[in-house]
Amino acid sequence: MLTKSKVILITGASSGIGLSTAQYLASKGHxxxxxxxxxxxxxxxEWVCMDVTSEESVKSAVQQILAQTSQIDVLINNAGLGLAGPLEETTDELVNTVFNTNVLGVLRVCRSVIPIFRKQRHGFILNISSIASGMGLPFRGIYTASKAALETMTESLSMELKEFNIQVCSxxxxxISTNINSHRLVANLREDSVYAAKFSKVHRQINDEVSHAAQPIIIARAIEKIIHTPKPRLHYTVGPIVQRATVWLRIILPQRFFEFLLMRFYGM
Ligand SMILES: NC(=O)c1ccc[n+]([C@@H]2O[C@H](COP(=O)([O-])OP(=O)(O)OC[C@H]3O[C@@H](n4cnc5c(N)ncnc54)[C@H](OP(=O)(O)O)[C@@H]3O)[C@@H](O)[C@H]2O)c1
Structure with a gap:
């Protein structure tokens, strides 16, 4: 239930989770x-042009927002990029692009918005991570590493910003069924790649899972609830129970058994 209209900045609002969440939050009066x-x-x-990989672009977008409103209450760091490919055949360039977007991109936007939050003496940062952040998935090693980095960065930020009354969660x-499949970067495999057969099978499976997954509105609804929670948890998993359960299974099952289950799941 809407208790107070907020000024919200959400990145990655042109597609998928970001688009759905922006539309939903606007429909709720924010x-x-x-x-x-x-x-x-x-x-x-209201759309603003922002490339999270450019400090200048981030600063200019935030200035543009401030020219139209005196405050920002909530920052949702959602912009992100997928990457699939065997680690051995993933180039530095691809790794840099993904980390520059999924990790440094979040940091850049935070650096621009936190001073505003500190001045206001309130603010809320919500980072869109992934259930995959808690485990290395085959052929998605860089993507899962970027989301794992985002998770620990979220925890550090939360402690550093508490004294300024800024809440942080992920x-x-x-x-989720979005355009992430078509936007995902894919490593160029060598002609004689030893991974070709397995990778193409797992890649197909990843694409199928996303195509048949839940709609992004479930994330939008969860976010709307979270931003009204007076004392939010640090992390929220949202999605099918089986996927949410993997976060706990990863902790309680013997590590090699969990690995065995994952490999079975991907037919490896
Ligand atoms: N879909 C899933 O199954 C799933 C699961 C777990 C987590 N996630 C996470 O959810 C977030 C949203 O993904 P999605 O599934 O909605 O994917 P999507 O449909 O591909 O949307 C990605 C969004 O990120 C934006 N973006 C990418 N690079 C950007 C940049 N350099 N600067 C500014 N914006 C940028 C894109 O906008 P422009 O290209 O117009 O800039 C687009 O709006 C990501 O962080 C993703 O990792 C998705």
Whole structure:
């Protein structure tokens, strides 16, 4: 239930989870600034151009928002990029692009918004991570590493910002049906790659899972509840029970048994 209208900045608002969340939050009466590189059409929120990989672009977008409103209450760091491929054949360039977006991108936006939050003496940062952050998935080693980094960064930020009345948490979605499949970077395999057969099978499975997954509105609804929670938890998993359960299974099962189950799941 909406208790108070908030000014919200959400990154990655041109597609998928970000687009759905921006539209949903706007429909609930919040003033939403949705940021991305490409401009979405026919949306009910205010769009700002922002490339999270550019400090200048982030600063200019935040200035643009501040020129229109005197405050920002909530920052949702959602912009993100997938990457699939065997680690051995993943180039530095791909790794840099993913970390520059999924980890440094979040840091850049935080660096621009935290001073505003500190001045206001309140703020809420919600990072969109992934259930996959808690485990290395085959052929998604860099993506899962970037989300694991985001998870620990969330925990550090939470402690550092507590004294300024800034709350920090992360949402870990399971598979959600978005455009992440078509936007995902894919490593170029060598012609004689020893991974070709297994990778192509697992890659197909990853794409299928996302195509048949839940709609992004489930994340939007969860986020709306979280931003109204007076004392939010540090991490929220959202998605099918089986996927949420893997977070606990990873902790309680013997490590090699968990690995065996994952490999069985991916037919490896
Ligand atoms: N879908 C899933 O199954 C799933 C599961 C767990 C976690 N997630 C996470 O959820 C978040 C959203 O993903 P999605 O599934 O909604 O994917 P998506 O449909 O591909 O949307 C990704 C969004 O990120 C934006 N983006 C990418 N690079 C950017 C950059 N350099 N600067 C600004 N914006 C950028 C894109 O906008 P532009 O290209 O227009 O800039 C787009 O709006 C990601 O962090 C993803 O890792 C997704």
């Amino acid at each position: 003033r939403v600034f949705g940021a991305s590189r490409s401009q979405p059409e026919n949306v009910t929120f 949402v870990l979605p399971g598979d």
